[in-house]
Amino acid sequence: xxxxxxxxxxxxxxxxxxxxxxxxxxxxxxxxxxxxxxxxxxxxxxxxxxxxxxxxxxxxxxxxxxxxxxxxxxxxxxxxxxxxxxxxxxxxxxxxxxxxxxxxxxxxxxxxxxxxxxxxxxxxxxxxxxxxxxxxxxxxxxxxxxxxxxxxxxxxxxxxxxxxxxxxxxxxxxxxxxxxxxxxxxxxxxxxxxxxxxxxxxxxxxxxxxxxx
Numbered sequence: 001x002x003x004x005x006x007x008x009x010x011x012x013x014x015x016x017x018x019x020x021x022x023x024x025x026x027x028x029x030x031x032x033x034x035x036x037x038x039x040x041x042x043x044x045x046x047x048x049x050x051x052x053x054x055x056x057x058x059x060x061x062x063x064x065x066x067x068x069x070x071x072x073x074x075x076x077x078x079x080x081x082x083x084x085x086x087x088x089x090x091x092x093x094x095x096x097x098x099x100x101x102x103x104x105x106x107x108x109x110x111x112x113x114x115x116x117x118x119x120x121x122x123x124x125x126x127x128x129x130x131x132x133x134x135x136x137x138x139x140x141x142x143x144x145x146x147x148x149x150x151x152x153x154x155x156x157x158x159x160x161x162x163x164x165x166x167x168x169x170x171x172x173x174x175x176x177x178x179x180x181x182x183x184x185x186x187x188x189x190x191x192x193x194x195x196x197x198x199x200x201x202x203x204x205x206x207x208x209x210x211x212x213x
Contacts, residue, residue, distance in 0.1 A: 029056075033064075034134035072098075155168060
């Protein structure tokens with residue numbers, strides 16, 4: 001099969017190959033509701049999904065929804081998420097976010113990008129996670145793995161996550177952008193690891209411009 005010559009062609013080939021490699025592309029943050037995913041994603045900044053998943057069961061058992069978290073004391077929230085880095089700032093963000101959900105959206109997670117990024121602790125990456133995973137809406141979260149792989153695969157030359165997202169969006173069908181991102185993340189964690197990419201084991205090595213093979 002001929003190598004794709006354009007960034008869009010490479011993106012489409014990546015999308016096809018990774019769909020075969022990771023058919024069950026799922027978000028690895030444990031959650032039961034859109035609200036819980038929103039909070040878990042805010043907590044995941046500069047933290048691992050494994051670490052967040054250890055902290056959230058206690059948090060969500062005590063504060064399962066916006067109503068309860070909005071009334072929580074900062075001290076109790078800090079204690080429940082104290083194993084996470086920046087836990088004091090994160091406690092402020094999630095409690096304020098819950099209060100804003102009550103004040104602005106009747107306790108429900110909004111669907112629009114504009115409303116989501118207006119919430120405390122929420123940037124475009126978090127908003128896109130919530131939209132694509134919990135709300136079944138278009139969203140392409142760009143984390144460090146998606147950013148790094150997009151550059152290695154020469155899908156884009158941009159280094160700003162927002163610019164990368166906007167450049168990738170037209171390359172992937174709208175309702176498949178979330179799965180594209182999840183699979184890129186899985187591939188970045190399992191095969192195309194930052195310190196030592198395993199090019200020999202990579203399903204993309206026959207057309208990846210950065211392959212060492």
